[in-house]
Amino acid sequence: MQTMLVAASVADLYAAPWVGAERVTQVLLGAQVPLLAVEGDWAQVVAPDGYHGWLWSGLLVPAPEKRRDNVIMVARPRLQIQAVGTGEECPLLTAFLGTVLEVAGNFSPLLKVVLPTGDHGWVPEAGVKGFQREEGIPRAGPARLLELARQFVGVPYLWGGITADGLDCSGLTYILHYACGVQLPRDANEQFLAGTGVKDLAPGDLVFFAGGKSPLFPTHVGIYLGDALFIHASSRYGRVVVTPLEDAFYRARFLGGRRYLTP
Numbered sequence: 001m002q003t004m005l006v007a008a009s010v011a012d013l014y015a016a017p018w019v020g021a022e023r024v025t026q027v028l029l030g031a032q033v034p035l036l037a038v039e040g041d042w043a044q045v046v047a048p049d050g051y052h053g054w055l056w057s058g059l060l061v062p063a064p065e066k067r068r069d070n071v072i073m074v075a076r077p078r079l080q081i082q083a084v085g086t087g088e089e090c091p092l093l094t095a096f097l098g099t100v101l102e103v104a105g106n107f108s109p110l111l112k113v114v115l116p117t118g119d120h121g122w123v124p125e126a127g128v129k130g131f132q133r134e135e136g137i138p139r140a141g142p143a144r145l146l147e148l149a150r151q152f153v154g155v156p157y158l159w160g161g162i163t164a165d166g167l168d169c170s171g172l173t174y175i176l177h178y179a180c181g182v183q184l185p186r187d188a189n190e191q192f193l194a195g196t197g198v199k200d201l202a203p204g205d206l207v208f209f210a211g212g213k214s215p216l217f218p219t220h221v222g223i224y225l226g227d228a229l230f231i232h233a234s235s236r237y238g239r240v241v242v243t244p245l246e247d248a249f250y251r252a253r254f255l256g257g258r259r260y261l262t263p
Helices: 142-150 169-179 188-194
Strands: 003-006 010-014 023-028 032-039 042-046 052-056 060-062 070-074 078-082 091-096 100-107 110-114 120-124 128-132 196-198 206-211 214-226 229-234 239-244 254-259
Touching: 023 052, 032 052, 091 120, 100 120, 142 169, 142 214, 169 188, 169 214, 169 229, 188 206, 188 214, 188 254, 214 254
Parallel strands: none
Antiparallel strands: 003 032, 003 060, 010 023, 010 052, 032 042, 042 052, 070 100, 070 128, 078 091, 078 120, 100 110, 110 120, 196 254, 206 214, 206 254, 214 229, 229 239
16 A cells, blocks of 8 residues: 655545545645545545545655654644745745654754655744654643643634644644644544543543534534633634633533543
8 A cells, every 4th residue: 555645734635536525634744644546636545533535636745665763743833834944034835733744954943854745844943843753742731732722712613624724623622632742533522432531620621512413422622721711613603712611502512521631
């Protein structure tokens, strides 16, 4: 099975091979995706979050046989990759939180990175987190999760999205935990089943709410901030917002909390 790399800042993954199909999730720049099938201009792949779906094949390039172990992860909502390492503004690509790229050299305060196409770009050291690929993204605690979460307030709601250009409720919780070294399931109902149940909420816990036809099926998720507030990507408000847990709409649908991170 051939492995491909995503060569765009972010790629939409669709349920079927046409743009009008449902966007089920997104895949970030540099992500490795196994290629399952090709249909015209579309490639069926497996996303890092486990979703099977279709990407436009023009956004993919073959993965090299050998890859560098020294990598960085974008550690802010978005970051501009520059085409030159002189410190001048010459934007090449936007990289979003959680994007992992190989490092070709350290020229402090800039790092030279390798793009999936083999081209080079430059990023500021201050905006990334370095680690060894085989060790995985360093694990962080609830304080870091909340620090990142607050930076997403006002980001537009986008079904299937996982970036600062737009995301859905479980996309927000998924990408924030991913950046903290924790691989969550992609969807709210799966996140509810996989976490550790808690009676007393602590900042950083996930809070779940029912929706649809079933009063017990989790369809919405947010992150508890403390002081009876939670942050979430809301389709009702069309953006990431902070809401009181005592809000009548959410209080009536609250299913409980789950914990993935400990201090």
